[in-house]
Amino acid sequence: MKYFTVLFSFTTLISFGQITIVNSDFSDGGDIVALTNATDATIDYGSTGADQIWDFSYLVSDGQSVRDYSTMAGVSFLVDFIFGTFASANYQATNHITSDAIPVDLLSQFLPITISDIKQFSKNSNDSITSVGMSALISGTEVPFKMDTIETRYKFPLNYGDVYNSRGYLNLDMNPIYNGIWRQYRQRSSIVDGWGSITTPYGTFDALRIDHFITEIDSLMIEVGIPIWVELPIPDSHQYEWIAAGEKEPILRITTSDVLGNQTVTAIEYRDINSTGIDELRNEISIFPNPSSELIHITNIQFNSEYNIFSVDGKLVQVGEITILNNGIDVSALADGMYSFVLKSEDEHSRTSFLKK
Numbered sequence: 235m236k237y238f239t240v241l242f243s244f245t246t247l248i249s250f251g252q253i254t255i256v257n258s259d260f261s262d263g264g265d266i267v268a269l270t271n272a273t274d275a276t277i278d279y280g281s282t283g284a285d286q287i288w289d290f291s292y293l294v295s296d297g298q299s300v301r302d303y304s305t306m307a308g309v310s311f312l313v314d315f316i317f318g319t320f321a322s323a324n325y326q327a328t329n330h331i332t333s334d335a336i337p338v339d340l341l342s343q344f345l346p347i348t349i350s351d352i353k354q355f356s357k358n359s360n361d362s363i364t365s366v367g368m369s370a371l372i373s374g375t376e377v378p379f380k381m382d383t384i385e386t387r388y389k390f391p392l393n394y395g396d397v398y399n400s401r402g403y404l405n406l407d408m409n410p411i412y413n414g415i416w417r418q419y420r421q422r423s424s425i426v427d428g429w430g431s432i433t434t435p436y437g438t439f440d441a442l443r444i445d446h447f448i449t450e451i452d453s454l455m456i457e458v459g460i461p462i463w464v465e466l467p468i469p470d471s472h473q474y475e476w477i478a479a480g481e482k483e484p485i486l487r488i489t490t491s492d493v494l495g496n497q498t499v500t501a502i503e504y505r506d507i508n509s510t511g512i513d514e515l516r517n518e519i520s521i522f523p524n525p526s527s528e529l530i531h532i533t534n535i536q537f538n539s540e541y542n543i544f545s546v547d548g549k550l551v552q553v554g555e556i557t558i559l560n561n562g563i564d565v566s567a568l569a570d571g572m573y574s575f576v577l578k579s580e581d582e583h584s585r586t587s588f589l590k591k
Contacts, residue, residue, distance in 0.1 A: 263305035263329035286430030439478035525589035
């Protein structure tokens with residue numbers, strides 16, 4: 235008994251330490267990750283350094299969202315031409331996701347057109363994660379547009395003390411739909427300024443802390459008799475992220491904006507289990523037999539569809555593709571229990587549950 239007590243104590247002492255973060259620790263095409271939002275204007279985003287213990291276990295949920303990283307399968311020909319197999323290597327995206335990077339509310343004050351369904355295209359590679367471009371529905375027409383200067387969001391491997399800088403430049407010419415141009419220039423300075431252990435309602439993890447300082451200048455050219463340029467006010471911001479190995483999204487992200495020279499907390503989100511978010515996906519499929527011990531079959535599907543299977547604690551435990559020749563899915567390797575089955579097809583998702591026994 236004494237031996238085990240000593241061993242446990244020693245393990246506890248060495249359980250937290252400096253870690254290295256690589257590209258596989260982040261989401262890519264096919265991943266679905268749940269995030270919980272919280273509010274705390276006085277949250278401590280400043281404490282950092284070596285061998286830190288960050289305790290955010292007190293955070294209270296304001297609601298949950300699901301971040302869905304879609305693969306490039308099923309994108310339109312034009313998008314595939316710009317970001318897919320026809321694109322140059324630097325612009326070949328590995329995922330896309332719904333984005334709020336375009337200030338639609340500001341643009342709508344000046345434009346007689348609608349802009350919606352904004353997607354960000356990213357490339358996840360061994361040495362970096364980069365933003366390669368975006369797409370938007372402009373008055374119902376899909377328009378993809380490349381970053382003229384590709385922005386690097388992360389450089390790998392990430393270690394304590396690392397510093398890197400990047401800039402991104404994007405030029406969205408809305409012609410011939412509308413004689414207007416939107417330009418975005420971003421300067422990013424990132425420093426890995428801390429390591430230690432972080433605790434949130436999701437759990438306790440070894441983590442690196444990164445401070446991204448972002449300066450953004452947005453401007454819009456509109457024609458009112460003559461072309462004029464309007465600068466859109468975008469405040470400087472910090473994104474503080476605590477990143478753990480294998481968790482696909484930061485364990486915690488705190489965003490602040492510069493308001494009259496002071497940092498004001500504008501968003502808090504932390505990694506969480508897939509609960510309400512996954513439940514909100516459309517439930518239009520069924521599984522038989524249910525419960526099952528070996529094979530399950532899916533009804534009401536489109537073939538050549540990707541699927542994910544999640545355990546009850548939100549962990550992704552199996553992925554695959556359903557084809558016309560392979561509608562039976564082998565789940566015999568899964569432990570007995572309840573699972574969520576998510577079918578991905580043409581940017582739409584269906585969900586149902588099944589019991590393995």
